[in-house]
Amino acid sequence: MHDSVPTPGASDRPLILLSNDDGIDARGIAALASALDGLGELAVVAPFEEQSAVGHAITVRDPMRVHAWPFEGVDGPLWARAVTGTPADCVKIACQRLLPRMPDLVVSGINHGPNTAVNVLYSGTVSAATEACILGVPSIAVSHGDWRPEDFEAAGIAARRVAEHVLERGLPPGVLLNVNVPGGSPDDIAGYQVTRQARARWEEEFEERLDPMNRPYYWLGGRFIDLDEGADTDLHAMREGYVSVTPLQIDLTAYAHLDDLAAWEL
């Protein structure tokens, strides 16, 4: 029975929590669990349903359900729970209710599709790692450059490599890592680059359609525009075939603008 797998966290091995935003049955989180096999005790707490583009949402008006879930690891079933909530909810309830202690590391992903530039603000994958960071747990978000990846081997290798470094070195308070892996096989990876978030935006087009009652409704669509010519951005690294590793922070203060604003004499 999958709900009889013992809760991890009792040993002195690193306790590693996995989550994502594509849902607990997505191929990316299965690939992540395989890639991290042997690094520590793995626990999986992920959304029951797909939660893409939920940003850093949390569930405050509805109760949540937690379901024991069959999740096959490399050496047998892993302890896994599906939560009827967002990625941030999953990390909160895992760390503060379901697990016997705080994990040593949270890894979110492997997302189906990149989370670069301004998309980090919309990303549920990043949000799970952000929530861990808020709770004081080192964390990594891992995303695959392809929206429909054929295989996760290269992304898995990158996830494991970055995870090993973080387990060994830790991360400063308030900082998490956002990892984006280009498509292709492991041999296609040019290396690793530490990057900054590119300036970019979406040019949205809202397509209007009419329902059978002749009332309009709108679908969000659009195209992504890179506004940044820097060679040190996440987008640039991905285009050149590098794994992009961006340190992100949860303090959003625009420190460079504090003095200007004080001069306004509000």
Next chain:
Amino acid sequence: MHDSVPTPGASDRPLILLSNDDGIDARGIAALASALDGLGELAVVAPFEEQSAVGHAITVRDPMRVHAWPFEGVDGPLWARAVTGTPADCVKIACQRLLPRMPDLVVSGINHGPNTAVNVLYSGTVSAATEACILGVPSIAVSHGDWRPEDFEAAGIAARRVAEHVLERGLPPGVLLNVNVPGGSPDDIAGYQVTRQARARWEEEFEERLDPMNRPYYWLGGRFIDLDEGADTDLHAMREGYVSVTPLQIDLTAYAHLDDLAAWEL
């Protein structure tokens, strides 16, 4: 008929878009419209339903509806639309589909309750302003320190004052303002302070209950913990009776950590 109010944006007066996360029928956004009366042409595009704690979510898997909405301004009905989506959706569809041109300013609020410290990451109010910032429009999020404010007079005065300054001076690209106003009457306001986001976190408690079928479900609860002793934070300013004005940025890169990370030699 409220759906016959002409769409604003045809004159050369400033076009000011109002949104929020408490929903289009919340008292806070009505108070905001009153407070900004005369500063320009006002347009209201806000969620059909309450959207608190949605973070920077956008609606990508479902279509959206847009409803003409009766919204009384100081001098008669305002052009207003209720959108079946999140605050970020409202700003996107207003700027890129519903209005004839990009607004000169977006003001989000007045939120019922503060959006300070790490709560900016969860806040739908802040998210509407963030989305405007991504689209290149100067923006302000305004929140009231009380969860059940009796009146919005002080918050309205602060919103107008900050809006006037932003219309006159603009904001740097990628920067928005997060304004929090303490409870009390206008006479109780000690002044304005430019602040940074305080370090703080929630200590969550998930309350487990049993449904009539004896299956557990969980409610998110908890208490907020200020971890920051600085006198320059949003939380400190509010406690001292000041309006807190925090510049926030949409570039989340932890620049201070780039060199350390490069030294990891991944």
